[in-house]
Amino acid sequence: MEAALTMPLFIALLFSLFGMGWVMFFHQTLAFQARNAARYGAVNPGNLAAVKNLVLYNQTAAGSGATVLGLQAANVTVTRTGQGTSQDRITVLISGYQYTLFVLGWAGNYTGRNITVSMPVEN
Numbered sequence: 019m020e021a022a023l024t025m026p027l028f029i030a031l032l033f034s035l036f037g038m039g040w041v042m043f044f045h046q047t048l049a050f051q052a053r054n055a056a057r058y059g060a061v062n063p064g065n066l067a068a069v070k071n072l073v074l075y076n077q078t079a080a081g082s083g084a085t086v087l088g089l090q091a092a093n094v095t096v097t098r099t100g101q102g103t104s105q106d107r108i109t110v111l112i113s114g115y116q117y118t119l120f121v122l123g124w125a126g127n128y129t130g131r132n133i134t135v136s137m138p139v140e141n
Contacts, residue, residue: 059108
C-alpha cells in the first residue's frame with residue numbers, strides 16, 4: 019500500500035533529476051565549446067569564421083554535417099573589439115538555442131540562456 023502511494027512521487031522526482039541533468043549537460047557542453055573557441059580566437063584573432071566553426075563543428079574548417087547538439091550558425095556570434103589597443107578581445111556569444119524537456123509538467127521545447135565568453139587577444 020505504501021509503495022503505491024510513494025511510487026508516483028519517486029518516479030516524478032527521478033524523471034525531474036534526469037531532465038535537469040540533461041539541461042545542465044546541454045548548457046555545459048555549449049559553454050565548453052564557446053570557451054575553446056574563444057581560446058583559439060585569442061591566439062588566432064584574424065579568422066573569426068574559424069572561431070565560429072570551432073563552436074559549431076568542433077573544427078576550424080567549415081563542416082557540412084551535424085553541429086554540436088544541433089546548434090545553428092545563427093545561434094553563434096563571434097566579435098572582436100578594441101583591435102589594436104590593450105582592450106583587444108574576442109567575444110563568443112551563443113544565444114537562442116533550443117532544448118527539449120521530457121519531464122512531466124515541464125515537457126516541451128525551451129530556449130536556453132545566453133552563453134557569453136570573452137578572452138583578451140594575445141599580442
